Amino acid sequence: MDESPTDLDAPGLAGLRIARAEAGDAPELLVLQRACWVAEALANDTLAIPALHESLDDVERGIAEQQTWVVRDGPRLVGSVRGKVAGDAWEIGRLMVAPDLAGRGLGRFLLGWIEQHAPTGVARLVLFTGARSSRNLRIYGNAGYVLERSVDGVAHLAKPAGNRGAGSTVE
Secondary structure, eight states, X not given: OOOSOEEOOSTTOTTEEEEEOOXXXXXXXXXXXXXXXXXXXXXXXXXXXXXXXXXXHHHHHHHHHSEEEEEEETTEEEEEEEEEEETTEEEEEEEEEOGGGTTSSHHHHHHHHHHHTSOTTOOEEEEEEETTOHHHHHHHHHTTOEEEEEETTEXXXXXXXXXXXXXXXXX
């Protein structure tokens, strides 16, 4: 798939642009990540969330080692998602949307986008979220993910890779 910046034309997303993350995106990505995971900490009554404790070096390493995408509204970074191969699965992580843009469909779009960018040959799409993150669980359930297990407050979800993009706005 083409990795050059792409204007989003889905309903509610006009004016936004998605592109592969670059090292220079890391500082803004770290700020957005912390802003997004504060809500997760509140919903799950814990600060033991890895995304809240990553350093700038960790975020830079994530960009270098994983397929990471960022969404911008003009110069402002407003969303991101990343994926990596983990065994027979495409592991989706750090799906985030600026809190003031929640509810516009950007999170669902990003989920479909990263699913579509999974390499051929993976059997499953996997992700995890807080076990008490009801909004996330609903969105992931509507996209075809099912709960595999819940351990230490973390819900692990998966779906067959053949269902990639189901329920998303990605064409």
